[in-house]
Amino acid sequence: MFKKSKIQIVPDQAGNKIRPSKTEGTSFVRLEQSLISLNPTTGWLKNTSLSTIVIGPTDLIAKSFQHLDTLPGQLVILESFTPSNPNDLDKDIKRGGSEDAPVCLGLSPNGEHLSIYRKVIFDPTNTLSNVLIQHTNGDEIRAFNNSEEFVPADTEVSEEPVAEEPVAEEQQ
Numbered sequence: 001m002f003k004k005s006k007i008q009i010v011p012d013q014a015g016n017k018i019r020p021s022k023t024e025g026t027s028f029v030r031l032e033q034s035l036i037s038l039n040p041t042t043g044w045l046k047n048t049s050l051s052t053i054v055i056g057p058t059d060l061i062a063k064s065f066q067h068l069d070t071l072p073g074q075l076v077i078l079e080s081f082t083p084s085n086p087n088d089l090d091k092d093i094k095r096g097g098s099e100d101a102p103v104c105l106g107l108s109p110n111g112e113h114l115s116i117y118r119k120v121i122f123d124p125t126n127t128l129s130n131v132l133i134q135h136t137n138g139d140e141i142r143a144f145n146n147s148e149e150f151v152p153a154d155t156e157v158s159e160e161p162v163a164e165e166p167v168a169e170e171q172q
Contacts, residue, residue, distance in 0.1 A: 004035040006070040028055040050075040052120040073124040094118040096141030106133040
């Protein structure tokens with residue numbers, strides 16, 4: 001990370017910081033942090049925005065966040081091969097863009113290509129670091145995002161010419 005803003009508590013469209021959840025007696029706040037990050041491999045500097053929610057009993061959420069607009073600390077990315085919810089394997093799965101984009105895969109310690117799960121968490125202590133997993137299917141994701149057909153690198157390609165059908169001449 002190069003530079004981080006304070007964490008903002010983002011209100012809904014009606015201006016409410018404390019938002020009710022679907023579960024009665026439970027509410028949440030949406031947190032957002034902007035940062036400028038530097039990719040150490042490429043030297044590319046970019047603006048990034050992270051967001052997460054903090055959920056809990058309505059009274060505790062209200063006591064903790066109602067009077068605040070910003071928070072100290074940071075938002076941290078945690079990636080792993082372990083599903084965050086074993087009953088919902090799509091929850092927190094990392095995709096290479098939109099919801100219909102390919103799932104990001106990584107190489108596990110035992111050599112398997114597994115789905116990557118990604119969560120953003122609030123770290124009020126400012127002591128945690130991002131845990132990121134290198135993608136192993138970057139070519140597939142780039143092809144999808146560029147609307148190209150993906151052909152795996154190990155696919156054999158025939159060099160035989162394709163015969164073209166003759167074009168019928170127009171009658172005048």
